[in-house]
Amino acid sequence: MDKLEARMRGTEAEDALPKMFVGKMKTYLRCINVDYESSRTEDFWDLQLNVSGCKSLHDSFKNYIEVETLEGDNKYAAEGYGLQDAKKGVIFESFPSILHLQLKRFEYDFQRDAMMKVNDRYEFPEVFDASPYLDDDADKSEPYIYHLHGVLVHSGDLNAGHYYAFLKPEKNGQFYRFDDDRVTRATSREATEENFGGDYQINGQLQKGQNPYTRQWSTKRSNNAYMLVYIRESRLDQTMPEESKIPPPEHLPARIAEEKALAEKKRKEREEAHLYMQVLVATEKHFKAYQGADLIPWAEYGADEQEEPAAPKAHRLLRSMTVSDFTKMMTKEYGAEEGTLRPWIMVNRQNGTVRPDHPLTWPDMTLEEAANKFSTRTGGFRVFLEAAEKDADGKPIWPSEEPVSAPSSPMTNGNAMTVQQQQQQRPIMIFLKYFDVDKQQLNGLGHIYMSPLDKAEKIAPHILRIMGWEEGVSLELYEEIKQTYIERMKPKNTLIASEIQDGDIIVFQRHLSEDEQVSIRQIQPTASLTAVEYYDFLVNRLFVHFTPKIWPAQTFQVQNDDQAVFKIALSRKDGYDALAHKVAEHLSSVATKPVEPSHLRFTTVNNQSGKPRTVVKRLQGSTMASILLGGSAGYGGYSYSQPQAPDHLYYEVLEMSLTDLEQRKNVRVVLLSEGITKEDPCDLLIHKQATFKEVLAALQKRASLPDDIMDQIRFYESHQNKVYKILPLNQSVLALNEFMTLYAERIPEDEANLTEENGDRLTPCFHFEKEPSKSHGAPFLFMVKGGEAFKDAKERLSKRTGIKGKNLEKVRFAVVKGGQNYSRPVWIEDEDVLSEKLQDGDHLGLEHANRNRSNWIKYESLNIR
Template sequence: MRLTMVRNFSSPFKNCFLVLESFREYTEVETLDGDNKYDAGKEHGLQPALKGVRFLSFPPILHLHLLRYQYDSHLNKNSKINNRFPFPDRLDLNEFMDASDSDSVPANYIYVLHSVLVHIGRGSGGHYVAYINNQPMALVQGKTSKWYKFDDSTVSKSDAKTAVEGNFGEENSESSANAYMLAYIREDKIDEICCKISSDEIPQALKERLEFEKAEERKKWNQTEISVLTEKDLVVNFDTGINGMNLIDEKENINSLGKQVKVKKDTELEVLAREIAAKIYGDKSKDTSKYRLWRFSNVSYKNPTNNNEIVPRMRPSVLIPRDLHGSNMTMNSMWNREHELYYLENAAIDEPGCSSDYNLVFFKFFDVNARQMRLVGSRFLNVAKKSPADLAEECIKMTGLPEGTELNFYEEIACNKVNHIDRARSLTYSISNPMDGIIIVFEISTERSTIVNAKTFCEMLSTTVNIEACDFDANVMGVGFSEDLEHPVQFRADLVRFSIFLFFKYIFQDCTLFEVAMKIANLIEYRAGFLLFFHNERHSKRPGDRFIKGQELINTKLHDFLDSKVNNVNYRVRETFTIFYTKLSIPLGEFSEFKTQNGYLTTIHFARNEKAFFLYRDNETIDDLLERCRENYPFSVDGSKRLRFVEMKQSKYGVIRVIKKSLLAKDVFDSCHTTFIRLEETPLDQIQIDSRHEFIISAIRFSIKNDDYFGAPFFIKFNKEEVFSMFADRMRLMLNVKKELFDSLQFSIISPTAYSDKVVRFDIHNQTARKDLINMIMDLGTTSPNKMPFLRVNFPTAGNSKGNSDEFRPAEPAIYIRN
């Protein structure tokens, strides 16, 4: 017998489904006899023996590590096991004690669950939390224990069901929360281990640290952070970001607009402006009249002639503390202060005071010649006593225009609502709603015209979008060429090659897509009737699979074509909308006579799948379509010059079968519900396949570096009767790699199952691999398409560095857990 100190116990998780089962497997007795006798040394030689493990003692605190990670030798990575593994809240380990030494065995080795350490996520990453039982003795007494969840700096109450049963794991789950370590306390040691600690037992350094953290927390809770704009901030933001409209962009996060200023919550509102000015300008003056603080609020405009038209607008319309009710108010009494925006006005240049007769007025100058709007400043004015002539004096001072310059005035009510102010009437009657945050726009009278003035400029801004027309080469196959066109359809290797040639502004409310097509055709010197427009993919600036046909081009309004993107347009930031089109070799009328099928095509060496659109008629066979596709397919120089369609799965498993040429195209395409088709040039060695001993196998390239597939899946021929080295040579030619790289590749056969993949690794340079391939071929005819085996080729460094986010991702690196 040999005594050993075991410092940790790891449960053999994969083959056991209970904690006690793991202990029984660990302590199982093995008989050593026959050829496996125990070597007892020179004196006794080989002897039959029993080999096993018995425990003499267990510690007061027992840590159990659940092995939820396993190494995948094929992928050279760890993967996580999420299978269900229940564990008890009370654990009796007495059966595993060595009873022969009675002195070392205490009365009971019964343990109570104290904490559960949990990993949430996959093998590639995730998050860690812990559940701790605050009253382990309650379990001994048959009472309900209290559980707490520790999630980073957050501690919250939990319950036994969530903490324990909720972390058993979930079978066949790729991502779940489950326990990876358990901590148990022996029942007879609970009072000793979980005893209360007196203040004297806490080290002084730790006490000081705790007091410091508490003080910092109190200081943090006594402060609040607000976003404050100055006049300079408004001018800069106006010139660079909001396209001449309003004062700010309401869609922006307010915290990104102004300066972030921390103020005490108990600051009185009477001195709040002075306190903020001290932090922004460093002004230590005690004079509270030098600055005024305004809060932005939503003062919606309601059209008096149309009650349904309500335009939201953000203006600095609440003067603090003048417009707030109550006395001796502090910052703490202001509702939602952390989610509001403030404007700090310099009051030194205006008439002092905070009278309710005065209004905050902002001034914009429209430069007619430059077609430019700019914010020039703000004033605190008694609007009721001011006339347009008084406004002219203020505007001339702010812009430095010559004295006596004649000006025209407008009120900007909202982004697309600008009213002319009559110089002969009082401002009280000219302004729609005298309030704080009024915006006055002015221009030089002698420079304006009925077409170019501040009013038409503002209206144009609110009804105009930028259109970016992009020509991309869609692979429209099966239409041939029109001899009278100078620019036939060309194939390009890129999936989408953008050719950004145009930025133009267009008033689109009543504009049709055909008018836009005419505009584009004129600029690119092409025929509008030969342009095919595509709907955009949702939430991206890429062309989708749907396009506009025939009469639809004339009837579709540009506004409807851009759809919801226009309804949510932010005119202030000069958003650009992208329209994708491609040049056809036949007119749209003839194009509309065909039916279309979305699919892919690929070229020699199967570098990648390219989007393609196949045009066919109901009575055509696959052979008829292939014949027409020959006219614009980019054949390789030394290829077979023969085309074929193959069926592919919308998953990681690649190509399924070659489509027979005699089938009707309509029947083939109608049956492609979960698969899609691809057009490709038939490899020379696959033109004729002898079904008696020749087969084609699906192969997919993978990158070990980022654990993702790349390139296009392809078929490779295998001949059972040829020398196996010929198959290796054929594979190297198909992959188009040098011998040095080919020798470093890893090959394996993947057989998909319901919940995981069966992996058979083999050496392609070894003749014994022939048997593995023959077994794979025998499975080809007996499995469904979703479970069809394929050949996986692992490259050491190649592949798409960004991966293919819309496709399957195999197992990823595990998190290494160190205790």
């Protein structure tokens, strides 16, 4: 409703929603003995009515406007009149045309300490008169008679259930039941009486019914109304006009027409699907844009060209289209000159690669025939479009299909060559890739034609020409057989001896001297120095997202906030140091100052909540695979721990090195001030061999404590909100338990006068609600004076805890034997002498409500707005 109201703001219909749904109520405080009233008028869009303790809708309204008398200690401070007896309440000044009533079927049960559904019987009429609940001064010129037009129902309990509704869409029509995608007629009884809730009754006899969701038997109905919609009788004609027809928005018919046209297009495609086939087309442009193994990523076909420029393009073509027509269509689509493109059939090799096999040179052959004859069944029909080089006259140059050896060559011994020999000696198409060590990139450069009888070293002149390098550059050549098998080529071997054929890929790089290798390692410690190493990186490559664990970061700054969240490529084999170096390298490029790898710490991410999970430890032999995918597996290989994200890590830039940090311990100290009402948690990094003297110094620096009170600070541990023991300053922090809470406080002044000879002693105190096992809040130490009456001790307790006035009156005090959870409290009266009631080991308990209870127990009403 809020969004709708905001969209209507500034239009002709700006006030339409408030006119229909907004009423007014007045909250007032009216003095009984003097003429003084304080009131405030507020708008309401819906009303939340109590169900518990109310039998009908009228009872709920009476409960809503019930007047409370403020008297005695609860008098009202009237301006100019002092404390006065007063009446406090709510009254309605007007009701809207459409009245939404929320019935509070879900409430917190203090006995069960849980939210519960109220299934009590609650009656609501079809015709409702709201005038008795209006202010005497309200405008009653128009009757406030309302007719029921909507009943929203919940069937089930708090944990499981189903929602449906009964609606009356016409002024004098009948109810319809709207249940998911089913709409059925319903009677008035089905809409009202059967949703009152309460007991199952048949012929006046109490019966048991079964909750369909929990399968439990109960005498209470599990289906009942939780919201009602009433429409004012005098406004029915305006709210639900019978004759008028509202024309649809102008854009709606156009949108419906588009949807119909799209549906018709899809229908036609389905009917004609047998006439078409999918053809995947790749060009040299795709090869040059690809950073990976093989020619191109065939599996990425159809991807957005901006996101994946190497992805082949998918075409839906007629099966009867000829190769000649297909070539002409591709020539036009790619803006090439006629006769400069030639399609090659792509086939699956036994080693799992996809390479060009031979050109399609039969112009009259159909695509279906070509696919059936030459293409493999898996992967569809894939084609590589070869673009020819041009001569000086601009004419395309295609390699000769004739064998390169003369008939009298040694291979033939003067005899005529066989077909196989001719195939082996014709020019072969070889694809070239360049591994750039400095940029750590693998770039496709294009293709060349070579004779099978040429030696591998003859590829070098072609490479120097393409790269624009001078002669004398030392090269290393590798054949990419498959992603996991990269073989160094022997320069003196012929291509036919190296088993090079059409579509094979040769990777080259500049030869690196030892000095160059050392220099590169200094700049990029994790860089791959050979193509073999880089292909191994590609095989194990994974992209990991990095997010700062604390933001805004205090230890480093980036030029742009967006640069703090990034993604980099890592190898599954990378260890912790390699991970830290690569992240530090990226952060140094975007931060205002360099980031040291030794100062980085990482945390895994919970895959469900996205919150930090566990800190990654710098272990010998750990890899990215174990860091991201690690975790203990339970029975059957299932992990019982919280699942972690396989591609996401949080990072921190520390003020000290990780090695230094590992020698320290995180000590959380809760600093108490203002009695014990204010708690300031402080996380301190303390050396593991330090004592609490060093903790005190760190706390002073963190909390800016003055020097003159430092000798008055003490530490104590607590467990389950009860004091465990006082910690001396010479105690080592290694003795701290993780499950204990550490408190620091300034020693109260009255403890300076503690005299054991007079019976004075320190007693541990804790807060609890109803019973000692339900402890809460910060425990503390209190000096009990020998022979002091409790009413005097209570004043000192008020000062000690910061609990004063009426809040102190609500607290009950008890002696809890041994501080045990299930000890029966011995309540203390003002006349009691506390030192006599307390024995060694006893605790003083303060019984009062837990004000810091979790928010989940609070009733959260449905807000229509």
